Amino acid sequence: MRILIVNSLYTPHIIGGAEISTQILAETLVSAADVHVLTVGGQSRSAGVVTEKINGVTVHRMPCNNLYWIGEAKTRGTLMKTARKLIDLYNPVQIRAAADLLAVIQPDLIHTQNLSGFGAGIWTACAEAGVPVVHTLRDYSLLSPVSSPLASPLLSRIYRLTSSGVSKRVSAVVGISSHIMKRHTDAGLFPNAARTVIPNVVDGDIAGAEKDFARKPLRIGYFGRVEPEKGVHELVDVIRSLPHEVVEQVTVCGDGGLRQKLLERCRHDDRFVFTGKVKPEEARKLMAGVDVTFVPSIWEEPFGRVIIESYQVGTPVYASAVGGIPDAVWNPDDFLFPPGSADAIKDKIMAFYSLSGGEKKRIQAQCLKHCRGFTKASLLEKHLDLYELTKTGSNGYPLDAAYGQVN
Numbered sequence: 001m002r003i004l005i006v007n008s009l010y011t012p013h014i015i016g017g018a019e020i021s022t023q024i025l026a027e028t029l030v031s032a033a034d035v036h037v038l039t040v041g042g043q044s045r046s047a048g049v050v051t052e053k054i055n056g057v058t059v060h061r062m063p064c065n066n067l068y069w070i071g072e073a074k075t076r077g078t079l080m081k082t083a084r085k086l087i088d089l090y091n092p093v094q095i096r097a098a099a100d101l102l103a104v105i106q107p108d109l110i111h112t113q114n115l116s117g118f119g120a121g122i123w124t125a126c127a128e129a130g131v132p133v134v135h136t137l138r139d140y141s142l143l144s145p146v147s148s149p150l151a152s153p154l155l156s157r158i159y160r161l162t163s164s165g166v167s168k169r170v171s172a173v174v175g176i177s178s179h180i181m182k183r184h185t186d187a188g189l190f191p192n193a194a195r196t197v198i199p200n201v202v203d204g205d206i207a208g209a210e211k212d213f214a215r216k217p218l219r220i221g222y223f224g225r226v227e228p229e230k231g232v233h234e235l236v237d238v239i240r241s242l243p244h245e246v247v248e249q250v251t252v253c254g255d256g257g258l259r260q261k262l263l264e265r266c267r268h269d270d271r272f273v274f275t276g277k278v279k280p281e282e283a284r285k286l287m288a289g290v291d292v293t294f295v296p297s298i299w300e301e302p303f304g305r306v307i308i309e310s311y312q313v314g315t316p317v318y319a320s321a322v323g324g325i326p327d328a329v330w331n332p333d334d335f336l337f338p339p340g341s342a343d344a345i346k347d348k349i350m351a352f353y354s355l356s357g358g359e360k361k362r363i364q365a366q367c368l369k370h371c372r373g374f375t376k377a378s379l380l381e382k383h384l385d386l387y388e389l390t391k392t393g394s395n396g397y398p399l400d401a402a403y404g405q406v407n
Helices: 017-029 070-075 078-089 091-103 123-130 152-171 178-186 232-241 260-264 282-287 304-310 342-354 357-373 378-390
Strands: 002-007 032-040 050-054 056-063 109-112 133-137 172-175 192-198 219-222 247-253 272-276 292-295 319-321
Touching: 002 017, 017 032, 017 378, 032 091, 056 091, 078 152, 078 178, 091 123, 109 152, 109 378, 123 133, 123 152, 133 178, 133 292, 133 378, 152 178, 152 219, 172 178, 192 378, 219 232, 219 282, 232 247, 232 260, 232 342, 247 282, 260 272, 282 304, 292 304, 292 342, 304 319, 304 357, 319 357, 342 357
Parallel strands: 002 032, 002 109, 032 056, 109 133, 133 172, 172 192, 219 247, 219 292, 247 272, 292 319
Antiparallel strands: 050 056
């Protein structure tokens, strides 16, 4: 089977988790299929399509037929960014270029991911080529030009109406969480598509760190962007109000617009360590060194990657019940809390503090077991089954909501 994966960017051009997850999917499929990736590159239009082989995957980089390449977004102003996103709504030049390349590659199935740089109109070209299309929902870009569809209702309506029409061309849709699936289907997208939930793979060894489970006070970790929507300021304020006998150290690992403000707020509290952004291997070591990780996000996270990463090193996680986070958390009834609630964060810290060493050791074992459901072997099996069902036109897709969010 020849599979064509379409995504805005591809390694070595990585902005966030979507690019990492797409690369993992492509390379995992190599063992069972002829895998091609169609992406947008930063080369000039005159250079044409650049093709290369990366870890067994044939990568085709098209020139950008828009105002600028998405990999250059940091250097562009708000007006230019807005204009580029509006052009993405329907970019006939890019759609024609993609159609020409489809005729050359001749895939048996097309699996689209994030479509910035292509636009959802590429589904029209796929349908005209007579190739079945699977789409994976990794963010809210089909609903809004900004990170959350709640942020701009008017623009969200324009995006939703534009996306819903062409989404009729999609044969099957995958959500990386039950929440992101429900958000899109409730908005009227993918009316003709079969639906299933396949969580992201989190690449890493599963090996619980040795811990002194009976030791108190606690060492707490936060890992992620230091921004308001991540809820990190609520977590910091709660811990500042707790005595040293309860919390002895806090690791805040990551960078962002709030980091300097929080540094100043905590300058007289030597329990806080702000590491800034570190390499993934260093982040894992820091995760392994804390007793518990907190993920206090306020915005609708599509998935909870940091939760699984923490479990892989044997560190339990308390997280806010928002977006796709509940699908990633083990024992959500005990380890979730309402987003933005300082009182709830404090209650969870005190609950973990009160646990015995034996109880903490049992929780670690369950977390290690839980994260085995997010492996490459599971990803490969579920996608190959999905592709076969899609090619045969079957609607017999499993739709398993980990926390009852899909109805």
